[in-house]
Amino acid sequence: MAFAALVVGLLSVVMTLAWTWILSLLKAAFPDPVVALAISAALPLGSVGVSVWLFASLHATCYGLVRERYAERVGLTPGQTEEARTRHDAAEAIARVKNLGRR
DSSP states (O other): OHHHHHHHHHHHHHHHHHHHHHHHHHHHHOOOHHHHHHHHHHHHHHHHHHHHHHHHHHHHHHHHHHHHHHHHHHTOOHHHHHHHHHHHHHHHHHHHHHHHHHO
16 A cells, blocks of 8 residues: 555656646746636646545545455455445435435
Protein backbone atom coordinates (compact mmCIF):
# COMPACT_ATOMS: atom_id res chain seq x y z
CA MET A 1 0.00 0.00 0.00
CA ALA A 2 2.89 2.37 0.69
CA PHE A 3 4.20 1.86 -2.84
CA ALA A 4 0.71 2.41 -4.27
CA ALA A 5 0.42 5.65 -2.28
CA LEU A 6 3.75 6.80 -3.70
CA VAL A 7 2.60 6.03 -7.23
CA VAL A 8 -0.73 7.77 -6.69
CA GLY A 9 1.08 10.78 -5.21
CA LEU A 10 3.33 11.04 -8.26
CA LEU A 11 0.34 10.60 -10.56
CA SER A 12 -1.42 13.38 -8.67
CA VAL A 13 1.54 15.70 -9.24
CA VAL A 14 1.65 14.87 -12.96
CA MET A 15 -2.08 15.42 -13.38
CA THR A 16 -1.93 18.70 -11.44
CA LEU A 17 0.91 19.90 -13.65
CA ALA A 18 -1.10 18.95 -16.74
CA TRP A 19 -4.10 20.85 -15.33
CA THR A 20 -1.86 23.89 -14.70
CA TRP A 21 -0.50 23.69 -18.24
CA ILE A 22 -4.00 23.53 -19.75
CA LEU A 23 -5.12 26.52 -17.70
CA SER A 24 -2.04 28.51 -18.69
CA LEU A 25 -2.83 27.81 -22.35
CA LEU A 26 -6.37 29.08 -21.79
CA LYS A 27 -5.06 32.17 -20.04
CA ALA A 28 -2.70 32.87 -22.96
CA ALA A 29 -5.48 32.31 -25.51
CA PHE A 30 -7.97 34.58 -23.72
CA PRO A 31 -6.13 37.50 -22.07
CA ASP A 32 -9.26 38.81 -20.34
CA PRO A 33 -9.45 39.70 -16.62
CA VAL A 34 -12.63 37.65 -16.21
CA VAL A 35 -10.94 34.58 -17.72
CA ALA A 36 -7.92 35.14 -15.45
CA LEU A 37 -10.24 35.25 -12.44
CA ALA A 38 -11.99 32.05 -13.52
CA ILE A 39 -8.63 30.33 -14.04
CA SER A 40 -7.41 31.44 -10.62
CA ALA A 41 -10.48 29.73 -9.15
CA ALA A 42 -10.24 26.64 -11.37
CA LEU A 43 -6.61 25.90 -10.53
CA PRO A 44 -7.04 24.98 -6.83
CA LEU A 45 -10.44 23.41 -7.49
CA GLY A 46 -9.04 21.11 -10.16
CA SER A 47 -5.92 20.28 -8.18
CA VAL A 48 -7.86 19.31 -5.07
CA GLY A 49 -10.42 17.42 -7.17
CA VAL A 50 -7.72 15.34 -8.84
CA SER A 51 -5.99 14.57 -5.54
CA VAL A 52 -9.20 13.61 -3.74
CA TRP A 53 -10.32 11.43 -6.65
CA LEU A 54 -7.01 9.57 -6.89
CA PHE A 55 -6.55 8.99 -3.16
CA ALA A 56 -10.21 8.01 -2.68
CA SER A 57 -9.78 5.44 -5.42
CA LEU A 58 -6.66 4.11 -3.72
CA HIS A 59 -8.42 3.82 -0.37
CA ALA A 60 -11.47 2.13 -1.88
CA THR A 61 -9.25 -0.41 -3.63
CA CYS A 62 -7.29 -1.16 -0.46
CA TYR A 63 -10.51 -1.45 1.54
CA GLY A 64 -11.88 -3.97 -0.99
CA LEU A 65 -8.70 -6.04 -0.81
CA VAL A 66 -8.71 -6.06 2.98
CA ARG A 67 -12.40 -6.99 3.05
CA GLU A 68 -11.80 -9.94 0.71
CA ARG A 69 -8.85 -11.18 2.79
CA TYR A 70 -10.84 -10.84 6.00
CA ALA A 71 -13.77 -12.78 4.50
CA GLU A 72 -11.38 -15.58 3.50
CA ARG A 73 -9.75 -15.62 6.92
CA VAL A 74 -13.10 -15.86 8.70
CA GLY A 75 -14.17 -18.65 6.39
CA LEU A 76 -16.94 -17.00 4.40
CA THR A 77 -17.62 -18.49 1.00
CA PRO A 78 -17.97 -16.22 -2.06
CA GLY A 79 -21.71 -17.02 -2.09
CA GLN A 80 -22.13 -15.80 1.48
CA THR A 81 -20.16 -12.67 0.76
CA GLU A 82 -22.28 -11.93 -2.31
CA GLU A 83 -25.50 -12.55 -0.35
CA ALA A 84 -24.37 -10.10 2.35
CA ARG A 85 -23.52 -7.54 -0.32
CA THR A 86 -26.98 -7.96 -1.90
CA ARG A 87 -28.69 -7.51 1.47
CA HIS A 88 -26.60 -4.41 2.15
CA ASP A 89 -27.51 -2.90 -1.21
CA ALA A 90 -31.22 -3.59 -0.62
CA ALA A 91 -31.10 -2.02 2.85
CA GLU A 92 -29.27 1.00 1.44
CA ALA A 93 -31.93 1.43 -1.28
CA ILE A 94 -34.73 1.26 1.32
CA ALA A 95 -32.97 3.83 3.51
CA ARG A 96 -32.49 6.11 0.52
CA VAL A 97 -36.22 5.93 -0.31
CA LYS A 98 -37.16 6.65 3.32
CA ASN A 99 -34.82 9.64 3.40
CA LEU A 100 -36.38 11.04 0.22
CA GLY A 101 -39.78 10.98 1.92
CA ARG A 102 -38.46 13.16 4.77
CA ARG A 103 -37.34 15.97 2.51
